[in-house]
Amino acid sequence: MKKPGEILRQTRIEQGLSPKEIYGQEISKSSYHRFENDLQSIPYHKLKIILDRLDLTFDEFEFILNGYDNTIKYTFISRFKNLRNTTNQNAMSELITDIETILLTRRSPFLVDLKAILESLLIFQQTQSFEKARQGVVYIWDKLEKKDEWNFTDILLIANIFYIFPTGTIETIYDLLMKAIQRYQHYPWISNYNMSVPLNYCLYLRNNGRIMECLPYLEKTLDIAKKEKSTLNLLDARYRLCEIMYLKGDQKKATQIYKEILSILNFLEETHFSSDIKSDWDELPHYKQKSP
Known part of the structure; x- marks a missing residue:
């Protein structure tokens, strides 16, 4: 596995650049010599200057540093995001098992938290009990509530479970999440959270007899998804709008749209997703909307 200085030296030479072109006046000759020979660590602010001049991002630098492979944290973030939806219990169980294996030999607070999130989601899928699901998370x-600002992994973790918290707490978390997402709006992985967070908030509203309040969130999510x-x-938002249409009395049109959505999901082989909305649809005639 390559060392940081070795990567900098090799990249500079391969690009045909002199030390002066990369290190400029900010870094002395003796310092860059120690950097490139891994005799001295590189301060963050100086590393940023060097990487910019080498046209390398921090992510790419870390990827090379890790032997042209993703870091363990990045790998599990990717796997978690690639679950696509949290109704796939087999995939979540497999991910939990793999995290447990890593934790036997490595300390990682992030993976401990991710494991707790996955276990909570499994409990919810199996029991449909918010109270039972939130006990482990x-x-x-409690940790995030004390932080002034959330980073991306904070967003990733809480965005997938905030809807299981009690009324009052949910609204607080939702507002903080949307502020954090706004700060990260230019971060590569953030766009999905502009959709998934409002959709999860609508799940909370639906399960608390407040489905009609979902309309503005769903319309905005639909626009972003398009x-x-x-x-x-997009299909998730359309289906939930379809539920509102049904409850407003246009049951014939709503049923037609529901069948179209179900057909598309089956064509895409999204069996867990289609099974989940079919279950929700079957319960819809018995749905009780709370009075304003």
């Missing part, structure tokens, strides 16, 4: 909110060409989020 309350500590995560812009981002996010098929599953």
